Amino acid sequence: xTVALGIDTGGTYTDAALVRERTGEVLHSAKALTTRWxxxxxxxxxxxxxxxxxAASPSDISLVALSTTLATNAIVExxxxxxxxxxxxxxxxxxxxxxxxxxLVTPDVAYVGGxxxxxxxxxxxxxxxxxxxxxxxxxxxxxxxAVSGYFATRNPSHExxxxxxxxxxxxxxxxxxxxxxxxxxxxxxAQLNAVRRxxxxxxxxxxxxxxxxxxxxxxxTLEAHGISAPLxxxxxxxSLVSAEWAMRRPVETILSGPAASAVGAWHLAGRQDVWVVDxxxxxxxxxxxxxxxxRLNPExxxxxxWQTMVEAVDVRTTGLGGDSLVxxxxxxxxxxxxxxxxxxxxxxxxxxxxxxxxERQAAxxxxxxxxxxxxxxxxxxxxxxxxxxxxxxxxxxxxPKPLSALLREEGYPLVALRRLERLEAMRIVMRxxxxxxxxxxxxxRFREWDERxxxxxxxxxxxxxxxxxxxxxxxxxxxxxxxxxxxLVAKVLGDEGVAVDWAGAAEEAFFARATxxxxxxxxxxxxxxxxxIVGIGAPAEAYMPRVAELLHTDLIIPEHxxxxxxxxxxxxxxxxxxxxxxxxxxxxxxxxxHLPDGVRDFATVEDAVAYAERTVPAALxxxxxxxxxxxxxxxxxxxxRVAVAQAGWGQEIYLCTELTFTAAGRPSPAR
Amino acid sequence: xxxxxxxxxxxxxxxxxxxxAELVQRALDSGLTPKEILQDxxxxxxxQVGKDFKAGDLFVPEVLIAxxxxxxxxxxxxxxxxxxxxxxxxxxxxxxxxxDLHDIGKNLVKMMLExxxxxxxxxxxxxxxxxxxxxxxxxxxxxxxxxxxxxTTMVNxxxxxxxxxxAGLRDSVKIMVGGAPVTAAxxxxxxxDAYAPDAATAVDVARKLA
Numbered sequence: 001x002t003v004a005l006g007i008d009t010g011g012t013y014t015d016a017a018l019v020r021e022r023t024g025e026v027l028h029s030a031k032a033l034t035t036r037w038x039x040x041x042x043x044x045x046x047x048x049x050x051x052x053x054x055a056a057s058p059s060d061i062s063l064v065a066l067s068t069t070l071a072t073n074a075i076v077e078x079x080x081x082x083x084x085x086x087x088x089x090x091x092x093x094x095x096x097x098x099x100x101x102x103x104l105v106t107p108d109v110a111y112v113g114g115x116x117x118x119x120x121x122x123x124x125x126x127x128x129x130x131x132x133x134x135x136x137x138x139x140x141x142x143x144x145x146a147v148s149g150y151f152a153t154r155n156p157s158h159e160x161x162x163x164x165x166x167x168x169x170x171x172x173x174x175x176x177x178x179x180x181x182x183x184x185x186x187x188x189x190a191q192l193n194a195v196r197r198x199x200x201x202x203x204x205x206x207x208x209x210x211x212x213x214x215x216x217x218x219x220x221t222l223e224a225h226g227i228s229a230p231l232x233x234x235x236x237x238x239s240l241v242s243a244e245w246a247m248r249r250p251v252e253t254i255l256s257g258p259a260a261s262a263v264g265a266w267h268l269a270g271r272q273d274v275w276v277v278d279x280x281x282x283x284x285x286x287x288x289x290x291x292x293x294x295r296l297n298p299e300x301x302x303x304x305x306w307q308t309m310v311e312a313v314d315v316r317t318t319g320l321g322g323d324s325l326v327x328x329x330x331x332x333x334x335x336x337x338x339x340x341x342x343x344x345x346x347x348x349x350x351x352x353x354x355x356x357x358x359e360r361q362a363a364x365x366x367x368x369x370x371x372x373x374x375x376x377x378x379x380x381x382x383x384x385x386x387x388x389x390x391x392x393x394x395x396x397x398x399x400p401k402p403l404s405a406l407l408r409e410e411g412y413p414l415v416a417l418r419r420l421e422r423l424e425a426m427r428i429v430m431r432x433x434x435x436x437x438x439x440x441x442x443x444x445r446f447r448e449w450d451e452r453x454x455x456x457x458x459x460x461x462x463x464x465x466x467x468x469x470x471x472x473x474x475x476x477x478x479x480x481x482x483x484x485x486x487x488l489v490a491k492v493l494g495d496e497g498v499a500v501d502w503a504g505a506a507e508e509a510f511f512a513r514a515t516x517x518x519x520x521x522x523x524x525x526x527x528x529x530x531x532x533i534v535g536i537g538a539p540a541e542a543y544m545p546r547v548a549e550l551l552h553t554d555l556i557i558p559e560h561x562x563x564x565x566x567x568x569x570x571x572x573x574x575x576x577x578x579x580x581x582x583x584x585x586x587x588x589x590x591x592x593x594h595l596p597d598g599v600r601d602f603a604t605v606e607d608a609v610a611y612a613e614r615t616v617p618a619a620l621x622x623x624x625x626x627x628x629x630x631x632x633x634x635x636x637x638x639x640x641r642v643a644v645a646q647a648g649w650g651q652e653i654y655l656c657t658e659l660t661f662t663a664a665g666r667p668s669p670a671r
Numbered sequence: 672x673x674x675x676x677x678x679x680x681x682x683x684x685x686x687x688x689x690x691x692a693e694l695v696q697r698a699l700d701s702g703l704t705p706k707e708i709l710q711d712x713x714x715x716x717x718x719q720v721g722k723d724f725k726a727g728d729l730f731v732p733e734v735l736i737a738x739x740x741x742x743x744x745x746x747x748x749x750x751x752x753x754x755x756x757x758x759x760x761x762x763x764x765x766x767x768x769x770x771d772l773h774d775i776g777k778n779l780v781k782m783m784l785e786x787x788x789x790x791x792x793x794x795x796x797x798x799x800x801x802x803x804x805x806x807x808x809x810x811x812x813x814x815x816x817x818x819x820x821x822x823t824t825m826v827n828x829x830x831x832x833x834x835x836x837x838a839g840l841r842d843s844v845k846i847m848v849g850g851a852p853v854t855a856a857x858x859x860x861x862x863x864d865a866y867a868p869d870a871a872t873a874v875d876v877a878r879k880l881a
Contacts, residue, residue, distance in 0.1 A: 091838075094808050100839055118800055118833040151837055195839035586770060588823055643857035645822050653825050655860060 006569035012281025016046035017566035028055035040217035058226035067234035067260035080206025081143035089115015089150035105202035110134035115150030146205035148185035189309035204251035211250035236312025242628030262294035264568025268558035342432035348453030358456035372460035439473035481546035529553035536564035574629035629665030683716030686736030688743035717786030721871035738782035761813035761881035766794030773820035800834035
């Protein structure tokens, strides 16, 4: 029996699934809590749990695939190793004048002479002396280099030469003769925009050491469990690459989790054209599956403040999930999310003492907005804290502390709350409170951990909301479903170029009339989603039936929906794409092919295409094998871009030919 | 009062440059503001020229003569137009693409744009993609207009858009293309924002984009 082990580290849970390779059958799955300060701990627990089932022995496992939030989180939180960005042939004045230097991610930027033009002709030769000086000045101070050349997508020769020089210099300076990693912009995107390619290359360089650490700890964890199968990582487009490849191009793993979810939804539900809604603990992610592949964002993924050129799944993410904090405001309105907390039922399972405190709070009348919430220390400070922050941290101690008591001690509760929020942002402190998961507990639709805490928490909020605990919980579930439906509508319309603002009166009115709450209006309308929804993620069953009802569409919640992401991790293929462009040279007498290793001129378009079709597939196949594939097939798609001139001018105008070479294979089995 | 503005417009239409300059001066002396004279006299006249040119009632030489009259009036007004009530609806960089020396159409569009209140930067003919990039960097226009009169040079419109894209400046401007062999489909193919078949339409399109 050969089995693949899929692992997904989400915002709340780390999932593991054992999937039989030949049939795709899910043998067993398990969940552990994600340990954000060291992802490998949660990964280890999930692996141990799934192996404990005895569904497969470690020696049966022939492939391990990991989808990870590491790159996304690190970018959002500004983590990464010091990296130097070398810009070849960029106009420094222009970069400054238009504020583009703010998009370069790293403060350590060196401008070097060189670069090409739109035809791939050299504008000026690469300033090798300048490059050597820049590199020499940084020896021992940076962990990685990124190189981005002007129009390198039309001619990569300067980037390639610069990489060779940097590798040679850093190798000879290191003890073991190992060069520092060098990221080239043209390898990460074939598109034009020198600024965004530089952003993408710099992000990649900064992530390399982080992903190397993760891979090596995961490998140790696998070894400890007796698993010797090759390790692969999910990219943001849902395809797989070997761990070695991912360590060179970590930026391509951004949005790897949502991509794996979408692939998993396809694998489990067997439907190719659907909307995939992944209801997680922290967020709800919505993506379109078309022809069995997640639809990609042509603009490139935006992560945190950075617009990258990484082709990743076009996902709409909302801070709404099973572990979102539920609050009641002064006007008795419910607010759910975007903050994520520890559900009370889970908190009480780990710290039974909180039950007594919740009893007290549910019994007394004094209500503050943070009644029913707790704070607990979760991580260690990485950066220096202010005096006040340190004091707050000390007063927290080891056990969860009621927020009302904590904030009262500090004198000015709102000031102390801001301080607490800063500690939360640094992931040192975690809040616990009433969540949709707790609401499901009260309604008897979820059984795990300590339901007494959920009920007490519901009573505390119910008093603030002026209703019964059950009514409050029904409202929470209805509101979560309605929010997911609104997000899905916004995603659909957004993909069609319409921005939806749910705060707008008209939008709100139409939505109300499309659902039951608008029944007292003379105007009736109905929302109707043409494609079915596949609901995945642990709490999908609780919310998605109502979402499908609101949108009058079919809902599929496949078996193992709660671990679709881990299943998706092993279901992806290994795919790499190269693009070759042929364009006419001035005068139209000759044609230039922009190839992966440089430019080459031909007498006719067909000669150029024939040359590319002869030489590129073998090189691409070698690359995709390097990325971890076996049974590779290479396809080429050709698009000739021809425009028609005004009538009377007679001829067609040949603009260019774009060849897209796609190599796809299955992950190669165990060595 | 309104009579004199009317007269400026009709003399401009007739292409009487000296008379237009004289009338503008008289209007100023009578207490009309430079802005009123510009809007309701010169631009109003030029708008009529545009309309009739589009309808086929006027031909290129007549438009050029009217534009010359517009300039004569502007020469009187320009020193008096304070920066604050500067009439510009937007900056417009214009040029004929690399390898192409045709300039009549481009000049016509430029004059009509100025007539409509645009501040134009004319890069001339045979303008390399890099020169367009430099001009966008230096002048930060709202719109870039490119002209080509040869099917062999039309492809350089695409190269220029590529160059703006690579520089990271594509999204900071709107791009219009025109010229006898150019079509709307071509404009779309190369990623331009708009196409105009003639100078009068170019003004309408530019107003919408600006």
